[in-house]
Amino acid sequence: MTVHLKQDAPDERNVLDFTGQSVIGEPLSRPEGLLKVTGTATYAAEYEVDGCCEGVLVTLPVVRGEVTAIDEASVLSMPGVIAVLSDERMTGRPAQGMAGEAPFQPAKDVCYWGQPVALVVAETFEQARDAAKHVAMDWRSEQAPLDPAAVETEESESTRQGDLAHAMAEAAHSVDVVFTTEGHASAAMEPHAALAQWEDGKLTVHASLQMLKFNRAELADSIGLEEEQVRLLSPYVGGGFGSKLGVSQEVVAASLAAMHLGRPVRVVMSRQQVFQTVERRSETHQRIRLAADAEGRLTGFGHEARVSNLPGESFAEPVLQSSHFLYAGENRLLRLEVARIHRMTAGSVRAPGEAVGVQTVEQAMDMLAEKVGIDPVELRLRNIPDKHPANGKPFSSRKLAEALREGATAFGWEPRPRTPRHTREGEWWIGTGMASAARVHSVVEAKARVTLRPGGTALVETDMTDIGTGSYAILGQVAGEMLGLVPDDIEVRLGDTDLPPGSGSGGSVGAASCGSAVFLACQGLRKELAERLGIAPESLTLKDGFARWSGGQKALTELLNQEPIECTGHFEPGASTEDMAVSSFGAFFAEVAVNRWTGETRVRRMTGAFGFGRVLNARTARSQCLGGLTWCIGNALTESLLFDPVDGHLVNCDLAEYHVPVNRDVPDLEVLLLEERDAAASPIQAKGVGELGLCGGAAAIANAIHDACGARVFAYPMTPDRVLAAMPET
Amino acid sequence: MAISINGQDYPLPEDPRTSLLDFIRRDARLPGTKKGCDHGQCGACTVLVGGVRINSCLSLAVTHDGDEVTTIEGLGTLAAPSAMQSAFVAHDGFQCGYCTPGQICSATAMLQELAAGWPSDATADLEAAPNLTDDEIRERMSGNLCRCGAYANILAAIRDVAGESA
Ligand code: FES
Ligand code: FES
Numbered sequence: 036m037t038v039h040l041k042q043d044a045p046d047e048r049n050v051l052d053f054t055g056q057s058v059i060g061e062p063l064s065r066p067e068g069l070l071k072v073t074g075t076a077t078y079a080a081e082y083e084v085d086g087c088c089e090g091v092l093v094t095l096p097v098v099r100g101e102v103t104a105i106d107e108a109s110v111l112s113m114p115g116v117i118a119v120l121s122d123e124r125m126t127g128r129p130a131q132g133m134a135g136e137a138p139f140q141p142a143k144d145v146c147y148w149g150q151p152v153a154l155v156v157a158e159t160f161e162q163a164r165d166a167a168k169h170v171a172m173d174w175r176s177e178q179a180p181l182d183p184a185a186v187e188t189e190e191s192e193s194t195r196q197g198d199l200a201h202a203m204a205e206a207a208h209s210v211d212v213v214f215t216t217e218g219h220a221s222a223a224m225e226p227h228a229a230l231a232q233w234e235d236g237k238l239t240v241h242a243s244l245q246m247l248k249f250n251r252a253e254l255a256d257s258i259g260l261e262e263e264q265v266r267l268l269s270p271y272v273g274g275g276f277g278s279k280l281g282v283s284q285e286v287v288a289a290s291l292a293a294m295h296l297g298r299p300v301r302v303v304m305s306r307q308q309v310f311q312t313v314e315r316r317s318e319t320h321q322r323i324r325l326a327a328d329a330e331g332r333l334t335g336f337g338h339e340a341r342v343s344n345l346p347g348e349s350f351a352e353p354v355l356q357s358s359h360f361l362y363a364g365e366n367r368l369l370r371l372e373v374a375r376i377h378r379m380t381a382g383s384v385r386a387p388g389e390a391v392g393v394q395t396v397e398q399a400m401d402m403l404a405e406k407v408g409i410d411p412v413e414l415r416l417r418n419i420p421d422k423h424p425a426n427g428k429p430f431s432s433r434k435l436a437e438a439l440r441e442g443a444t445a446f447g448w449e450p451r452p453r454t455p456r457h458t459r460e461g462e463w464w465i466g467t468g469m470a471s472a473a474r475v476h477s478v479v480e481a482k483a484r485v486t487l488r489p490g491g492t493a494l495v496e497t498d499m500t501d502i503g504t505g506s507y508a509i510l511g512q513v514a515g516e517m518l519g520l521v522p523d524d525i526e527v528r529l530g531d532t533d534l535p536p537g538s539g540s541g542g543s544v545g546a547a548s549c550g551s552a553v554f555l556a557c558q559g560l561r562k563e564l565a566e567r568l569g570i571a572p573e574s575l576t577l578k579d580g581f582a583r584w585s586g587g588q589k590a591l592t593e594l595l596n597q598e599p600i601e602c603t604g605h606f607e608p609g610a611s612t613e614d615m616a617v618s619s620f621g622a623f624f625a626e627v628a629v630n631r632w633t634g635e636t637r638v639r640r641m642t643g644a645f646g647f648g649r650v651l652n653a654r655t656a657r658s659q660c661l662g663g664l665t666w667c668i669g670n671a672l673t674e675s676l677l678f679d680p681v682d683g684h685l686v687n688c689d690l691a692e693y694h695v696p697v698n699r700d701v702p703d704l705e706v707l708l709l710e711e712r713d714a715a716a717s718p719i720q721a722k723g724v725g726e727l728g729l730c731g732g733a734a735a736i737a738n739a740i741h742d743a744c745g746a747r748v749f750a751y752p753m754t755p756d757r758v759l760a761a762m763p764e765t
Numbered sequence: 766m767a768i769s770i771n772g773q774d775y776p777l778p779e780d781p782r783t784s785l786l787d788f789i790r791r792d793a794r795l796p797g798t799k800k801g802c803d804h805g806q807c808g809a810c811t812v813l814v815g816g817v818r819i820n821s822c823l824s825l826a827v828t829h830d831g832d833e834v835t836t837i838e839g840l841g842t843l844a845a846p847s848a849m850q851s852a853f854v855a856h857d858g859f860q861c862g863y864c865t866p867g868q869i870c871s872a873t874a875m876l877q878e879l880a881a882g883w884p885s886d887a888t889a890d891l892e893a894a895p896n897l898t899d900d901e902i903r904e905r906m907s908g909n910l911c912r913c914g915a916y917a918n919i920l921a922a923i924r925d926v927a928g929e930s931a
Contacts, residue, residue, distance in 0.1 A: 068854040071862030072869060073846055074797015074837035081796035160791075161782040224801045224809060224863040224912050273799070273863030274912050306802040503861030503913045658857045658918060665914030690806035690910060697907040699887075699900070701916040 036602040038559035040551075042478075043609035045431065045714035051516050051554075051649065052712075055578045059516040062654035066527065067271075067507045076271045079243040080228035080303045087230065088117055089160040090292050090302040091167040092285060093153040094312065095145050098377040098683035100176035102143040102152045109171035110155060115162035117298075119170060121153040122291045128380045129313050130253040130281025131350045132541050133246060133479070137257040138281060139347065145174070146345050147379045148684040149311030154288040156300055179377040181683045183318065183343040188372035191342075191351040194359070194425060197366030199324060202335030206326035208406040209335075214323065214395040216751040217675030219316035221384045222695055223502075225273020227313060228303040229286040231293035238294065239266045242286050245275040246539025247498040251532045253282035258290055267498075270530035272540075275502040277383035278313050280541045310688035315676055316384035317342040317352040319391050323399040326366065331407035331414045336364030336424075338396065343374040344381040352381060353388035357473035357730065358396055360430075360616050363420040377683055383541065385666060386726035389474050394670070394751065397470035397734030401453075401741065410450045411738065412439050415471050415622075423616040431615040431715035434646020435471060438622040438709060442644030443469070445707055446624035453738075455745035463628040465639075466743025470734035472621035472645065476713075476722040478608045479544050482535035483552035485514055486601040487560055491580050491592040492524040495556075499537030499549045500530050503662075504725055505655025506545060512652055513550045513719065517557030519577025519591070535603055543619075543723020546651055548606060551717045555604030563600055564591075611715040619727045621645035621709075623667065623735035629744040634759030636740055638668050638700070643732065644707035648722035653708055656724050660706040663728015669696045671733035672752050768829045770795065771839030781827050786810040788826035789836055797837040797866045801910070808909030811867040811874075812836050818874035820908075837866035840873060848926050849873050858922040860913035868909045872923045875905045897927055 051059045070076035095102060107119040125142035127150050142152050155170060157163035180186045203209050229242040238260060244250045247267050255262045272279060289302040304312070319342050326335030340354040351373045358369055384390070400418075404411040416436055422429050443450070448469065458465040483497035495514050501507050511525040518525075528534060538548035558572075564582055565572040568589070576583040580591050624642040629635070641664050650656050673694035677686045687693045706728075712720040733751060741747050746761035767774040768788070775793045783792070786803070789812065790796045798821060801809030805823040812821045813835040821834075841847035849869050852858070859865040879895055887904035888895045895901055902923050903916070911919065 064854050065857070067862075068857075068859075069843055069846060069850075071859055071865050072837075072850040072853045073841060073843050074795070074866040075843060076862055077796065078799075078863065081790070083794065159780060160787060161780050165782070222912050224807065224861065224910065225799070226801065272861060274861040276912065303800075306804065306806070503859075505860075654857050655860075658860055658913075658915065661917050662860060662914030665916060689804060690802050691804065695910055695912055696914070696916075697910060698916045698919065699903040699907045701903070701914070703899075704917045 036559050037605055038555040038602060039605040040555055040718060041607040041609040042611045042718060045611050046718045047714040049712055049720060051719055054516050055576050056516045056519050058512050058522055060650045060653055063508060063522055063652060065505060065508045065655065066511060078225055078271050078273050079230060079241045080301055082230055082241050084230060084232060084299045087299040087301055088156050088158055089163045090154045090156045090289055090300050091163040092151040092288060092302065092304065092308060093155060093167045093170050094149045094308065095152050095174060096148060097145060097176040098148045098181065099179035100145045100174050102172055102174045104173040105153055106171035110166040110169050113166045115158035116166045117156045118296060119153055119155050120292050120295060124258050124291055126257055126284050126287045129283040132280030132383050133249050134281055135249045135252040137253060147377050151284045151312055154292055154302065156292050156296065181376055181680065183341065183374035183376050186374045186376060188341055188374045191373045192355065192371040194367065194369045196425060199335045199337045199366045199368040202326040202366035203324055206334060207329040208327045208403060210325040210399045210402045212323055212399055212749060214321045214749050216319045216391040218318045219384050219674050220310055220676060220693055221276035221278035222693065223274030223276050223278055226304045226306055226309050227283050227285050229289040230299065230301040231289040232299045233293040233297065237264050238290055240286060240290055241268045243272050243279055244269045245272065245279040245500055245502055245541050247500060247532050248536035249539060250282045254286060254290060257287045267532045268530060269500050272500050272502040275540060276385040277387065280383055283313055306690060307688045311685055312379055314380045314382035315378065317344060317381040319352060319354055321354060321395045323395055325399050325403050327403055327407060331403065331409055331417055333362055333364035333418050335366040336362060337368040339370040341372045341374060343376045345377065346375045348380055350382050354392035356388035356475050357393055359425055360423045361471065361473045362418040363424055367425060378678060386474060386729045389730035390670065393473060393731035394734040397731050398737050401738040405453060408452045410452060411469055412443050412448065412450060415439055428614065428616045431617045432711055432713040433620050434709045434711050435620040438620055438644040438646055441707055442622040442624055442642055445705060446642040448624055453742050455742055462631045464631060464744035465628050466739045467626045468735045468738025468742050469622060469624045470731040470738065472623060472727055472731040474543065474619045474727040474730045476617040476619055476716050477542055477544055478548045478612060478717055479538045480607045481538040481548040481552040482603055482605045483537060483549055483556055484535045484601055484603045485553060485556035485560060486599050487595060488599050489595050489597045493518055493520055495525060495527045495553055496534040497529060497537035497549055497552065498532050498534045499545060500540045502540045504540055504545060504659065505652055508655050509546055509550060509651040510553050513553045514557055517554060518560065519579060543725040547717035547721045547723060550651060550719050550721055551606040552604040554719050555606055556602045559602030560600060564594055567594055615715045617716050619647040619722045621727055623732040625735040625739045627736060627739040627743055629740055629758060634755035634762060636672055636753060636758060638702050638736060640703045642705040643728055644709060645727050646709035646711045647724040647727055648711050648713040648716050649720040650708050650710060651721055656708055657706045659724045660728040661704055664704050664732060665696050665701050666729040667732030667736065668700055670751065671736035675752050766830055768826065768832055768834060770834045771836060777830060778826050781825065783826045784822050785824040785826045785829055786821040789821060795836050795838050799863055799866055808871060809864050809867040811870040811909065813870055813874055818871050837870055840869065852922040852925045856918045856922040856925060858919040859915050864909060864911045868919055871906060871909045876927055
């Protein structure tokens with residue numbers, strides 16, 4: 036049985052509020068938690084497979100060139116070496132998220148420093164690693180553009196409305212500022228890994244990937260197989276943050292090697308290779324213009340950005356994504372340009388677009404509040420638009436004002452115009468700052484199968500992944516709520532392309548998309564049960580393993596009568612998310628201490644208030660927000676990819692030099708989950724939360740730095756040297 | 766010539782290039798210990814050697830002849846998790862779970878270091894016994910990266926086990 040829904044209209048029934056089991060939204064522990072804490076959850080590289088050999092990627096240290104010859108004999112005599120693979124089908128870049136087709140081939144056509152060009156396979160990892168360093172190759176290399184500021188750009192997106200220049204000239208108050216942000220790495224803790232087996236014309240790959248149905252298509256297309264011949268397994272993924280959206284180079288290389296050798300092959304990237312070859316968030320150069328009347332009401336809004344990517348890549352960091360609708364202003368200019376340069380592929384890193392686009396707008400808003408002389412929270416409240424300022428669509432639901440107000444109260448925000456340097460503790464200036472949060476909502480097609488087993492338990496199956504996001508927990512909770520079962524009676528199987536294709540994890544689409552697929556499947560099961568009882572589905576209550584209706588009650592096991600019933604839910608996005616502006620919103624508040632002498636910033640506490648539709652599990656949702664706030668700290672203060680301007684290599688390609696926040700960088704964090712039902716967002720009224728917590732928060736820190744010490748820093752990350760340089764004398 | 770891991774002896778590897786981490790993950794078939802960087806930069810590979818935490822990727826297996834190694838599998842099991850393991854579940858001290866075995870090994874040893882009076886950068890008075898403050902815990906856990914950003918919950922889990930509040 037299948038239940039299909041293309042959601043063309045908002046669903047205001049809020050079915051999950053009336054089902055009665057009361058597990059939806061509850062802060063339950065992750066069902067897979069014990070596996071993870073005992074080291075028994077198995078990640079891609081950890082499967083025990085007989086006869087498995089080990090592959091290590093060989094990379095080329097030039098930004099542009101071509102491998103002309105690979106001398107296999109140079110390493111074949113080394114102990115344990117089995118083969119040197121330089122197949123034309125090896126991929127030089129990762130696939131972009133949801134590409135569904137082969138990424139750039141052949142790998143020997145080198146477009147960035149450190150591109151993989153070959154694979155050495157040996158009996159052991161140590162042998163393969165050694166041999167990979169000794170492969171003799173001939174190549175030709177050439178110069179290539181490396182500096183995004185020094186090349187002609189291509190326009191990627193442009194929207195004009197009214198006359199921004201005129202609005203700026205007429206404005207009572209205006210801000211016109213340029214910000215820069217540097218590149219970011221996803222830096223998921225599990226390095227990219229694949230273990231490929233080729234048997235009887237079928238390829239099975241354990242890999243660390245986020246979006247399996249797309250990845251399967253990408254892998255099949257890369258090596259020339261039918262999708263049906265490929266099975267991908269990723270039940271546990273050690274973080275993704277965008278870097279595992281598309282099939283990456285080691286997956287294709289391991290697959291080709293396994294097919295070539297007729298033996299299982301494992302390829303794990305080194306941490307350096309992950310940094311150098313997978314993908315980066317583009318650096319950005321952004322100009323923000325704000326024009327306002329005497330009360331701070333926006334009359335003009337301008338956001339122009341330059342990002343970069345390799346030639347041939349369609350992805351452009353969508354910096355303007357939320358600028359289209361976050362604030363009012365009838366005169367608008369939004370423009371995005373792409374510079375073609377030779378750094379590794381630019382792609383999605385957690386919250387592509389907003390992670391760097393909102394924090395610049397939010398610093399500019401802080402500057403405007405200072406000019407107008409009002410509380411920065413009040414400035415935001417005055418500029419919440421009635422409808423989408425560009426296309427006039429209504430907002431489906433929006434908790435921005437509530438987030439600003441409730442966040443301010445929880446934080447203890449003082450509603451006053453800001454005057455820097457009001458508090459000092461020894462050599463530390465103390466200040467507070469705030470920012471709004473916004474992240475567009477989207478859903479994608481997803482299927483899930485739910486089986487009611489004769490014993491009265493349920494099985495949920497989809498190829499959806501759980502990359503730490505809580506999919507195991509929330510999908511079980513949706514099913515439990517719909518079927519009247521306690522979560523312990525529900526088994527959730529994920530991460531296997533033999534299961535119905537879900538959405539995958541990326542762009543915060545997973546919970547709403549796959550949750551809706553599970554919801555639909557359960558609706559089908561409820562209908563079947565109601566039919567068996569001869570009642571209308573609406574009259575049926577399922578709770579604690581019993582079916583109840585006005586006329587009586589019956590145990591689920593009895594209704595099932597020794598036979599399982601199953602239903603596949605098939606969710607497709609429709610007009611409901613097109614007819615309205617659908618987005619998650621929130622607000623950030625931060626307190627910082629800035630050292631008077633060194634310019635070092637320590638974040639002392641943060642509060643985030645977020646509205647993202649229905650909360651499916653308050654614990655895992657909160658954890659997502661905590662993760663987002665943690666990323667705000669790295670984004671604001673430490674994270675930047677640094678490229679050598681001469682030879683183009685990534686200088687800080689490891690975790691010692693690329694500084695993700697560590698435990699001591701993260702202070703007390705407070706998260707407010709604002710309950711909301713967004714009927715247009717999905718049939719379960721949920722939106723995405725995985726990225727929202729990162730969309731704008733760095734500006735709360737930037738604004739707090741200004742409030743503390745008077746330094747207005749226009750370059751992210753705000754490292755001590757930059758803060759010190761911007762700090763006013765005395 | 767053997768390394769004892771969780772009470773069981775494993776013969777030293779033939780290849781002297783084998784790190785203790787690869788030895789544990791591959792030769793001893795205990796993949797609970799994770800490899801995040803292989804360069805001593807992330808803490809995912811943290812294990813206890815003679816009760817003291819180390820980054821196992823930074824150590825060659827052949828240098829551990831006769832050592833007693835404890836890995837995440839040795840701290841507790843699915844049927845009988847350790848208090849620290851249970852607290853990580855209860856406080857959602859992880860998301861993807863990849864840094865988690867390292868965090869738990871590290872936290873387990875860290876509390877013993879604190880109890881033994883070892884100072885840290887967060888210790889105000891080097892003469893006195895360190896207090897179990899949040900900052901002490903954060904500082905001492907800063908060698909274990911968590912990109913999912915579970916630090917706040919990791920702190921709560923450790924506090925819970927330590928059973929004190931500052
Ligand atoms: S793997 Fe040993 S510290 Fe990262
Ligand atoms: S739980 Fe994912 S890195 Fe810590």
